[in-house]
Amino acid sequence: MIHTLAIAGYRSIRNLVLPLEQLTVVTGRNGTGKSSFYKALRLLADVAQGNVISSLAAEGGLQSTLWAGPEQFSRGMRQGVQAIQGTSRQNPVSLKLGFASDDYGYAIDLGLPIPSASMFNLDPEIKAEAVWAGEMLSRRNAFATRSGPAVTVLDESGRRSTLTSLLAPFDSMMTHAADPRGLPELLLLRERMRAWRFYDHFRTDADAPARVARPGTRTTALSADGSDLAAALQTIREIGDPKGLAQAADDAFPGAELRIEESAGRFELLMRQHGLLRPLKAAELSDGTLRYLLLLAALMTPRPPGLMVLNEPETSLHTDLLPPLARLIGEASKTCQVVVVTHDATLADALHDAGALRHDFTKSLGETVVDAADRPAWTWPER
Known part of the structure; x- marks a missing residue:
């Protein structure tokens, strides 16, 4: 089960670290960042498929998806006595995604490319990656790290060695360094991520x-x-x-x-x-009837994935269908981890009453924020 999800520098999400449970519901008004949260999860899954660069390109490129506000908000900005303005950056521009599960964690840092004559000069580059064992990344528990083109791994003797120093900036070590003999953990994690399922606005037109x-x-x-x-x-x-x-x-x-x-x-x-x-x-x-039957087929799968994510499953459903939908989702969460993104308060309340962890998104100075009771500890890989 994924117990921590981290997103930084993506659209309205400047820096978000959220705890997840077996059943988690993310809710909030329109424009609070729920769609960005859902898309960030899909981008994480795209890493394992080798599609993260093309997926970002489909969204308009890295420049179009980066956090557009200042790197940090001063106290005066938050109090409204100082104008919102940018300052000298302390860190490189980046989009970061990561998660930690019961056994392994993974994080990726995507940044701007070095200017060149290439026609692909707008493609983001993978600057850093890490796979580790345990709740939070540290030097002691990282068994595969990537900085620039170099991938360093922990071998069977406990020593760190360079697996390759020629990894292309558009290739993830998740797809190009997984080895059933040398890095079986990376291979296992990649296959888990590839099995994640996403359901978003089923078509129900004629x-x-x-x-x-x-x-x-x-x-x-x-x-x-x-x-x-x-x-x-x-x-x-x-x-x-x-x-x-x-x-x-x-x-x-x-x-x-x-x-x-x-x-x-x-x-x-x-x-x-x-x-x-x-x-x-x-x-x-x-x-509405067709959409409910589609959700029924998705949630009652005879081979549940490790993670299933539903984006606004309440679309076109009558309010009378929301309680049975909540019961259906709750039952599905007994066999796989489920994350539901919804703006419908009735569905969110029903899932929360069924034991779901609930995150209510709001906006502050254009930034997606959430009051998580316990913000999990998190460390990003170094470039």
């Missing part, structure tokens, strides 16, 4: 992929676009918890029954509702 019959194969993880919804639900029935699936559907839609029809290998979802003479096809379901 042309949504989930509304049409599609070729079906065993689906233990619902795709991000929901196109394999029917196959995912049938997989839960065959190798997951069919009784729990039926109960969860009835909890949200009393008297409803889900059916999956197969024709020439194509799977189609139908839903029989109390009082109707025929089942409705997915194409006929309301946006």
Whole structure:
């Protein structure tokens, strides 16, 4: 389980270190930084996929995603007696992401490139990385560190040696230094991060992929676009918890029954509702009903990931569906760590009542802030 998440220099997040629990809900008004928090988590996952540079480019490049305020706020700025203004920087410009779990931790520091004649001169560079054992990075527990192009590892004899001094600035040691013999811990951590799942605003429009019959194969993880919804639900029935699936559907839609029809290998979802003479096809379901069924398939996966992140799952749902959604999320958190980002107070309250750790985001001088009872200790890797 991830117990600490750290973000620095990303959009409205100047410096945030948050504790996480098995179930965590992040909430707050619009514009308080919830989306930045969600995107930062996705960027962390992109490191393990080797896509962090391209993902930042899709957001407009590093310059567009960096914290735009001053490096530090003086007491006068916070009290409103001094104008908000920049000062001479004490540290290099950087975007930092990291987490610590029960056994391993990882952090990455991305910075501006050295000006050159390259046409890729806007790409950020990976300046530093570290993988360690334990709660917080220190020299004693770091078994792989990267500074510039050099990667240093702790070998079996306990000595530090240079694995490579030629790592490209756009390559992470997570993808280019993982070795099942020399660095099995890094390989294990990378595969864990690759298994994280993110669900954000399923399409429910008339042309949504989930509304049409599609070729079906065993689906233990619902795709991000929901196109394999029917196959995912049938997989839960065959190798997951069919009784729990039926109960969860009835909890949200009393008297409803889900059916999956197969024709020439194509799977189609139908839903029989109390009082109707025929089942409705997915194409006929309301946006809210379809979205709930997509969340149902995602959360009842027969092979839970280490981490599942839901961004605004309440979108287009009627308030009557929020209590059963909270129960569904709470049940899912028994088998995998779940983080929910929502602006809906009803859902946030229901999850908090179910035992979720709650973080309420607010803005102060343009900066995302949160009153965490205990801010975890954190150390970033040195460049």
